Amino acid sequence: MRTMKKVAWLLTSTVLVFTLIYGVIWIGDSPVLAQTSQEAKGQFVRVDGGGKTLVAVTDNGTEQTYPVADNVWVYRNNTKAGLTDLQKGDTLELILNSKSQLAYIKATAAKAAPVQQPEQAPAAAVTPPPAAQAQPQAAPMASQTPATGATAPQATAPSVQTAPVTDGGWPWKRLSLELKSRELTLKVKQEQAASDIYVQTKDHAVVHLKGTEAEKVLQLLLQGLPAERGAWEQALKQRLAVQFMLKDASPEWKVEVDWKDAAASSVKITPADAVSKPQPEPRAKLQEQQIERFKEMEKGKEKDKQKESKGKAKGHPGRGNDDDDQGEDD
Structure with a gap:
């Protein structure tokens, strides 16, 4: 009986050990089916600890410290970069791995300089006459275009x-x-x-x-x-x-x-920043205007040629009549 009990205990313990080992292995391989990684956004402040941590300001205005993975992937303005390339005020899109470490950092340079320029323009334009007072109003309008340009990286998400x-x-x-x-x-x-x-x-x-x-x-x-x-x-x-x-x-x-096209020999992929740099409509309109002007110039040249040819045609018959008259006189 004692030997049977020992055998039963050994079998039970063996099954438990194998079950535990299998569970650990399964948990180690289970991240394939894990949920998507956590994302965060903010503005870059600094890197501490020799690149071990990154400090960013969240939307709430509070500073948040993130541990950085050893193989962190950093992009700045759609270009491969490093932690040392980040600058204060950069807009950050962060992706954390399963250990809550920063594994992916996408930074976009802050464009604060163009926004500050219109603040100086009205101050210098207070004294001019009313005709010149329209210029300060034009300066803020010009400042709105860089501001919208700063939000262009956010518009790339739906395009992608x-x-x-x-x-x-x-x-x-x-x-x-x-x-x-x-x-x-x-x-x-x-x-x-x-x-x-x-x-x-x-x-x-x-x-x-x-x-x-x-x-x-x-x-x-x-x-x-x-x-x-x-x-x-x-x-x-x-x-x-x-x-x-x-x-x-x-x-x-x-x-x-x-x-898609098995016969094609080239690969064409839309760049990551292609949507943020479209051809502006004014430039396209200028090109159309230049084409129209060129067509008008060509038409004008054709008309001039036609006039010249008609003038020559009229001149030749006149000369022929004069020759005939001279022949009759002889």
Whole structure:
């Protein structure tokens, strides 16, 4: 009986140990199905602790301190940057990993200088006559355009969301990318209706983005790659290796692309800042006016040529009549 009890206890304890180990492994692998990463916004104040923490002012006006991940990804004005490139007053879009560390920082430079200029213009324009008093009113109107320009990065979010649906969006129907190395695991899936980015570093910290945020990061990641498809995939791998600071010399890659136009040999991707820099309407109107003027000039030249040809035609018959008259006189 004692031996049977010992065997039963051993079996029970073994089952419990294996169940515990399996549970720990499952929990370690479960971030793939985890919720999307937490996001935050604010204005940059400073970096403390030699880059270990970042201080930002939230919308409530309070300072918030965030721990920074070792492999943090920093962009400033849609360009790859570092923590030292951030400046006080920059508008920040932050994404935290599963350990509540800053894994992604998107900074936009503050444009406060153009807004301060109109405040000096009315002061200098108080004494002039009424005809000159209209100028201070024009100065604030001019100041409104830089102010709206400062909010342009916020307008890129809906444009990025709708870009894959339009002709100028993603050049593929579906993109599937997987990268496995010693440093991290990266999985990217982009289709016409959904986008998903999953990153897990070697310390088991996870960043999971979906929808608009995933597409914004994907556009930043793919901008500037060569247009030729033959070189595009290799350049993409090199870009990812640099961005994520991979030290593994032989990572595992899996790239599958279902192109919209299988016959095309080039890749066209809308830049991340393309929406914030459209061609202004006044310039387009000027171009149209120049074209119309050019057409009018060409028409004027044709009319002048026609007049000259008519004048020559009239002159020749007259000369012929004179010759005939002279012949008759002889």
